[in-house]
Amino acid sequence: MNLSAYPALERRAGRNPRKQAAPGERQPRDVPRALLPAGKRPAHPLPDPIDWTFELIERYHAAIAATAERFGLDTYPNQLEVISAEQMMDAYASVGMPVSYRHWSYGKEFLATERRYRRGHMGLAYEIVINANPCISYLMEENSTAMQALVIAHAAYGHNSFFKNNYLFGMWADSGSIIDYLVYARDFVGQCEERHGLEAVERLLDSCHALANFGVDRYRRPSRKSLARERAELEQREAYVQQQVNVLWRTLPTRRGKDSTAQESERFPKEPEENLLYFIEKNAPLLEPWQREIVRIVRKIAQYFYPQRQTQVMNEGWATFWHYTLLNTLYDEGWLTNGVMIEWLSSHANVIHQPPAGHRAYSGINPYTLGFSMYRDIRRICENPTEEDRRWFPDIAGTPWLPALDHAMRNYKDESFIGQFLSPQLMRDMRLFAIHDDASEQELLVRAIHDEDGYRLLRQLLSQQYDLGVREPNIQVWNVNLRGDRCLTLRHTRYQNRPLAEDALEVLKHVARLWGFGVQIESVNDDGELPVLLHSVPAPSA
Amino acid sequence: MALQIIDRRLAGKNKSVGNRERFVRRYKQQIAEAVRRAVARRDIRHIEQAENITIPRKDISEPVFHHGPGGIRDTVHPGNSDHVRGDRIARPQGGAGGAGSQASDGGEAEDDFTFTLTREEFMQLFFEDLALPRLLRTHLGDTPQYRTRRAGYSHDGTPHNLALLRTMRGALGRRIALTKASHRELLALQAQLKALPATEDGTSEAVAELRRRIDALSTRIGKVAFLDPLDLRFRNRARLPVPTSQAVMFCVMDVSGSMDQGRKDLAKRFFILLYLFLTRHYEKIDIVFIRHHTQAAEVGEDEFFHSTESGGTVVSSALALLDQIMRARYPVQDWNIYVAQASDGDNFGNDSGSCRSLLADRILPLVRYFAYVQVAQEAQNLWEEYSRLPPLFPHFAMRKVSEPGEIYPVFRDLFKKEGVSV
Numbered sequence: 001m002n003l004s005a006y007p008a009l010e011r012r013a014g015r016n017p018r019k020q021a022a023p024g025e026r027q028p029r030d031v032p033r034a035l036l037p038a039g040k041r042p043a044h045p046l047p048d049p050i051d052w053t054f055e056l057i058e059r060y061h062a063a064i065a066a067t068a069e070r071f072g073l074d075t076y077p078n079q080l081e082v083i084s085a086e087q088m089m090d091a092y093a094s095v096g097m098p099v100s101y102r103h104w105s106y107g108k109e110f111l112a113t114e115r116r117y118r119r120g121h122m123g124l125a126y127e128i129v130i131n132a133n134p135c136i137s138y139l140m141e142e143n144s145t146a147m148q149a150l151v152i153a154h155a156a157y158g159h160n161s162f163f164k165n166n167y168l169f170g171m172w173a174d175s176g177s178i179i180d181y182l183v184y185a186r187d188f189v190g191q192c193e194e195r196h197g198l199e200a201v202e203r204l205l206d207s208c209h210a211l212a213n214f215g216v217d218r219y220r221r222p223s224r225k226s227l228a229r230e231r232a233e234l235e236q237r238e239a240y241v242q243q244q245v246n247v248l249w250r251t252l253p254t255r256r257g258k259d260s261t262a263q264e265s266e267r268f269p270k271e272p273e274e275n276l277l278y279f280i281e282k283n284a285p286l287l288e289p290w291q292r293e294i295v296r297i298v299r300k301i302a303q304y305f306y307p308q309r310q311t312q313v314m315n316e317g318w319a320t321f322w323h324y325t326l327l328n329t330l331y332d333e334g335w336l337t338n339g340v341m342i343e344w345l346s347s348h349a350n351v352i353h354q355p356p357a358g359h360r361a362y363s364g365i366n367p368y369t370l371g372f373s374m375y376r377d378i379r380r381i382c383e384n385p386t387e388e389d390r391r392w393f394p395d396i397a398g399t400p401w402l403p404a405l406d407h408a409m410r411n412y413k414d415e416s417f418i419g420q421f422l423s424p425q426l427m428r429d430m431r432l433f434a435i436h437d438d439a440s441e442q443e444l445l446v447r448a449i450h451d452e453d454g455y456r457l458l459r460q461l462l463s464q465q466y467d468l469g470v471r472e473p474n475i476q477v478w479n480v481n482l483r484g485d486r487c488l489t490l491r492h493t494r495y496q497n498r499p500l501a502e503d504a505l506e507v508l509k510h511v512a513r514l515w516g517f518g519v520q521i522e523s524v525n526d527d528g529e530l531p532v533l534l535h536s537v538p539a540p541s542a
Numbered sequence: 543m544a545l546q547i548i549d550r551r552l553a554g555k556n557k558s559v560g561n562r563e564r565f566v567r568r569y570k571q572q573i574a575e576a577v578r579r580a581v582a583r584r585d586i587r588h589i590e591q592a593e594n595i596t597i598p599r600k601d602i603s604e605p606v607f608h609h610g611p612g613g614i615r616d617t618v619h620p621g622n623s624d625h626v627r628g629d630r631i632a633r634p635q636g637g638a639g640g641a642g643s644q645a646s647d648g649g650e651a652e653d654d655f656t657f658t659l660t661r662e663e664f665m666q667l668f669f670e671d672l673a674l675p676r677l678l679r680t681h682l683g684d685t686p687q688y689r690t691r692r693a694g695y696s697h698d699g700t701p702h703n704l705a706l707l708r709t710m711r712g713a714l715g716r717r718i719a720l721t722k723a724s725h726r727e728l729l730a731l732q733a734q735l736k737a738l739p740a741t742e743d744g745t746s747e748a749v750a751e752l753r754r755r756i757d758a759l760s761t762r763i764g765k766v767a768f769l770d771p772l773d774l775r776f777r778n779r780a781r782l783p784v785p786t787s788q789a790v791m792f793c794v795m796d797v798s799g800s801m802d803q804g805r806k807d808l809a810k811r812f813f814i815l816l817y818l819f820l821t822r823h824y825e826k827i828d829i830v831f832i833r834h835h836t837q838a839a840e841v842g843e844d845e846f847f848h849s850t851e852s853g854g855t856v857v858s859s860a861l862a863l864l865d866q867i868m869r870a871r872y873p874v875q876d877w878n879i880y881v882a883q884a885s886d887g888d889n890f891g892n893d894s895g896s897c898r899s900l901l902a903d904r905i906l907p908l909v910r911y912f913a914y915v916q917v918a919q920e921a922q923n924l925w926e927e928y929s930r931l932p933p934l935f936p937h938f939a940m941r942k943v944s945e946p947g948e949i950y951p952v953f954r955d956l957f958k959k960e961g962v963s964v
Contacts (some may be wrong), residue, residue, distance in 0.1 A: 054547060058547065061547075065545070077545070078545050078546070079545075079546045079548065080546070080548070081549075081550045082548070082550060083550045087551070089558070090558045093558045093561060094558070102560040102564060103561060103564065104561065104564040104565040104568045105561075105565075105604055107561035107562040107565030107566070108602060110561060111655075111657035115656060115658065198567070202568070206604070209604060210604065210605055211606075211607075212606075214607065354621070355621070356620060356621020356623065358621070359621070362621075365618070365619070430621070431621050431622040432620055432622065433619060433622040433625055434616055434617065435617050435618075435619060436614070437614065437615040437616070437633075439613055443630040443631060443632055443633060444630065444633055445629070445631075446626065446627055446628065446631065447627065449626060449627055450622065451627070453627065454627060461616045462618040464616070465616075465618055472607070472608065472609075473607050473608065495613075496616075497612070497613040498610070498615070499609070499611075499612045499613060500610055501611075503603070503605035504605075504607055506605035507605045507606060507607050
């Protein structure tokens with residue numbers, strides 16, 4: 001077996017997958033140090049009628065694929081699916097996945113999308129790409145030929161290579177079996193609806209969705225299973241888990257002679273658990289086996305999306321960088337007409353448009369812009385380093401850019417990527433500045449701007465801004481009152497003294513529904529003050 | 543590099559239908575409420591249309607744990623124009639894209655959630671839980687209705703009804719039956735041929751004979767048709783007469799001079815609802831339109847709703863005509879008879895008394911349900927006369943309506959399914 005075709009296996013066999021690669025450490029796979037030489041220059045550029053044909057898509061794809069190969073992009077096989085606008089909206093509604101279980105919130109999403117689309121408020125995204133093997137990219141029927149070329153370069157080569165090679169995706173998102181798993185999930189939820197009623201399933205899913213972001217393992221790596229194995233293990237698991245739960249909640253009196261005070265003070269779980277859904281799946285006393293399985297399904301799917309949430313800037317930036325690079329290279333080599341160039345460049349310019357702060361259209365940093373600029377900047381640092389770059393990036397300045405970029409794509413997530421590669425040059429170009437907003441003060445403070453004193457702080461703050469651990473409140477399962485009313489205590493550890501939003505109470509009701517008994521949430525500050533009880537919800541009535 | 547292009551355009555449209563249904567089901571109450579409001583607002587002509595439904599955003603939000611406002615936040619923004627380190631900026635109000643406001647997840651003011659209900663969904667919600675009261679379904683009508691159902695297989699039929707599995711099974715059976723003996727013989731002969739001593743060089747008489755017989759048998763087997771017309775089986779469908787409920791609805795509308803534009807509008811609204819309801823929910827129903835001023839006339843649907851003829855008022859003329867038509871065309875043993883009457887209650891002289899007696903003596907004993915809607919608030923003499931009927935006839939209902947908004951609730955009230963609260 002040629003291991004280089006299966007980097008996941010290779011990595012598992014070779015190195016510890018959890019180990020972050022040291023800076024400068026390269027994958028054993030060969031990345032060319034520069035663009036490999038082109039073939040013969042075509043006599044004519046590819047035709048560019050507005051309306052695409054399958055034949056044209058194949059020709060464009062072939063040209064793009066050959067160029068990507070010369071850049072050493074390593075991808076899953078591609079599957080391009082041509083779909084209509086309505087199907088695109090369908091896909092939108094089910095978080096971009098080709099299959100999904102049914103739930104009203106997807107219907108809501110669909111209705112909202114449809115309405116915006118019909119009113120012309122929103123163009124649909126040109127593409128959706130699914131992290132699966134083979135990698136599925138949707139091409140919308142309405143796109144022109146030039147746009148299809150853009151989508152192929154962006155999704156089928158940009159995103160695809162990112163999915164295949166970024167370490168987070170390798171560790172967390174199992175692209176081989178995700179479609180299988182979703183099919184399984186849809187069927188299972190469908191069966192439950194038949195057996196237990198739409199309403200019961202809907203309520204359960206509502207509750208699970210409320211906690212989906214708190215249903216991911218941040219450290220443990222999930223196992224990989226095929227559809228068949230998943231089905232086979234289901235029954236076994238149900239029986240076993242139910243048994244475990246029963247042991248936990250047995251009501252038989254314990255033998256005398258034990259130190260009862262020690263037991264009293266013992267917490268359950270012993271260590272706080274940050275994966276709320278996992279804790280509930282394994283320990284909630286009143287859940288039926290099918291309910292546990294649904295909790296698990298939501299958890300698994302949330303886990304699958306976890307890397308995408310952590311690599312938005314990197315992922316979109318990478319895809320944008322590559323469609324830009326690939327299509328420009330093709331143009332230079334005589335494959336594309338001017339018309340195609342103008343068309344995709346105009347939509348490229350829209351995508352990476354970044355209105356300045358204070359502008360009416362400003363709504364935060366555009367991840368496409370940031371990511372795209374950073375990869376471009378890395379390439380610049382490699383090719384034309386300034387004195388400043390040599391000081392800041394001694395390990396990549398002046399080295400071949402392809403391996404440097406490849407390394408930057410593989411081994412980071414947004415937070416560490418920005419922390420490592422955001423250069424002073426780019427901070428100046430984007431004119432970044434940091435605002436310190438302390439609710440206890442009257443005014444906002446400008447803490448740092450793009451100058452010599454501010455670079456490091458800016459970089460640190462921006463990096464933090466993309467840290468999921470900072471963006472989302474830190475909530476853990478703290479204790480269960482095993483001896484009394486079985487009340488579950490969650491603990492919110494305040495970061496920078498940020499409170500929870502008001503709808504925490506609503507979420508807590510969902511937790512109580514899953515847990516089956518009372519639930520309370522307490523909040524504790526960084527500096528170890530006594531916890532404050534925020535909300536408390538009584539046991540849901542059956 | 544490996545590539546696969548799949549054209550999915552024709553496959554699986556509307557994958558979200560199930561999700562949409564679930565959404566509508568979940569917010570049925572709010573949606574039904576919006577539907578009612580919408581109908582009251584609508585122009586008569588546009589009652590039967592899609593509708594934009596708006597649901598308060600807070601009702602459909604999905605809560606998650608997230609940070610609320612407050613605490614300390616450090617955010618980085620692009621496009622610095624004139625700030626230097628240490629600047630203090632006033633806190634922007636309302637987070638309207640100001641430099642300091644973070645694009646928070648959920649903090650912005652959000653519009654209510656609006657979406658479009660399709661015509662079908664709209665009408666379905668609109669007439670949900672309504673039914674013709676006391677409809678009997680026991681009767682085999684003059685023109686019996688048939689339902690086709692599967693009834694085994696037959697030897698002839700049209701090609702699209704061909705039962706392939708059955709046909710092929712039959713063919714297989716026939717082939718086995720016709721060739722079994724020959725096959726057995728063939729095997730025996732082949733065994734004989736093989737068993738001949740090795741010295742045989744294949745030219746002797748015995749071999750030739752065996753070969754000849756084998757060939758003959760093979761030809762015979764080969765001649766048995768793979769598929770014979772005998773094998774063909776077709777799915778058979780039998781037509782069964784089913785008991786149907788024949789129903790007729792008499793719509794009696796007052797178009798006299800006292801009915802001003804507003805009142806006519808109310809009456810028409812009522813009948814349009816009735817008409818839509820009947821045509822949507824009952825496949826086969828007769829509707830008789832009667833309009834009257836001093837004289838009554840049976841008219842077509844179009845004229846009923848759109849004609850502008852007018853005059854004085856003699857309500858009994860309409861009831862007499864109704865009685866006449868009913869007895870002539872809709873024998874009570876064959877028909878479920880319904881009457882809906884709308885009037886402003888203003889009647890000529892002592893005609894109201896004769897109306898009442900006409901109803902009590904001749905009409906009400908024959909009809910299943912009689913709904914009277916008065917499209918004016920003040921009590922008129924017709925209302926007073928009619929008021930004496932309900933105690934005697936439980937299937938006589940009367941309501942007053944004075945505003946378009948009341949039409950729909952009254953309509954629902956009159957035609958609600960039994961056991962369903964409005």
